Amino acid sequence: MKQGSQSWVFTNCPVIVGAAVVGGPREARGPLAEDFDLLHDDLLFGEKTFEKAEKKLLEEACELAVQKANLQKQDIEFFIGGDLLDQIISSTFTGRTLSVPYLGVFGACSTSMESLALGALIVDSRFGGNVLCGTASHYAAVEKQYRYPTEYGSQKPDTAQWTVTGAGAVVLGPTGAGPRVVSATIGKIVDMGLKDPFNMGAAMAPAAVDTIAAHFQDLAASPSDYDLIITGDLGRYGHQLTLELFPKYHIDMPEEKYVDCGMMIYSREQPMRFAGGSGCACSAVVVFGHILNRMRRGELKKVLIVATGALLSPLSYQQKESIPCIAHAVAIEYTV
């Protein structure tokens, strides 16, 4: 049911019965490599185009998630997915492969939590039993969509981010053992007038803090109610700005409690890392892989995941529009 201005508190708490993450070569060399279910050592995975490769990532993640939930494809009642390519083709084509009722969503890099929140809503309201939620991004396909050709020699500033090649998918079910989705806060579009597409962390940080503040207010909660608060892909500079923003919103956030997926996915030694990772897959692979694994090991009991999205298009940027940003928060709890 709705609580406060923009939050849902789930009474039946949908269970994450299966989760799977797939990654590319750069992710395989990163510090979270062990948390992946499948890693590829090249960028094409035997496909002819990078767009097809991205679709394959999502298909693999979905298939593995269904398998890990001990279900069959026909047990899935709804599939909610989204990605960064035009007309969200990776998700649509994955929906074609799955051939189950499909809802396509676009939330840029916030898609992971947008689809999870919507999936949880369906399961919680008993309008569906098993719901599959997934998202993917591919470095080369996304660069082509949003920026220059990948081999073009342009110098990127340190605030730029590297698009994660990977996919993450979860199956939500009404009962069973596993981490539970307890609440969600749907974000508002926040636009602070920033225009630099090579500094998305700074553009998205206010959206993240806005959603976190709304979540705490709606649920009368505080950072002490969570073991970890995780933002999607703000990168180093966005993370720093978010820490500076918390006091302004009267949130007493201990520094060690707040982390960012974009800073976790790659190690400091990796070349061309810039400010960290980004893309739909960034929060999806870190949360559905690494974070859920830590919860299963009992290291974390309750986390708040705030996936952030920069909702710009190459066209809007060329027409000198500022970057509208959004963040969706989902709280996951695991009690053994």
Place this chain on the structure above:
Amino acid sequence: MTEHKQRILTQKEYQQMAKANEPKRPVLANCVRAFLVGGIICLIGQGITDFYIFCFGFTEKSAGNPTAATLIFLSVLLTSLGVYDHIAQWAGAGTAVPVTGFANSMASAALEHRTEGYVLGVGSNMFKLAGSVIVFGVFSAFVIALIRTLIAMIGGV
């Protein structure tokens, strides 16, 4: 609550905050790197020119075209091998300004859009980045030529 929150931070205040947080671009270091790499590319070019003059009997003037062609070939090769963008990240304008940068912009766009076919992909996207260089290059050359002609007509140089 929305009104309350918007009062916490205005766009202007936040933009100042973001600017303060942004790392300073290392302009001086970038200039030095661009100078070094750009210079090295020109030095290689000079070496190639001398090679054509001494080994194949070109004159200093006629060696220009094969030299440019060789540099373009090397740039396209490095682009195809996926090395050029890594050099460019370090070198900045050093690899962008010489003819190698132009070749890289065309080769990278052609590679990128190969999957959309030769006509709709390679053909129509090859000049995606280089096109504006040609348009404004030709236009500015025209303006300069016009100015020079006018000066000559009024009895100048």
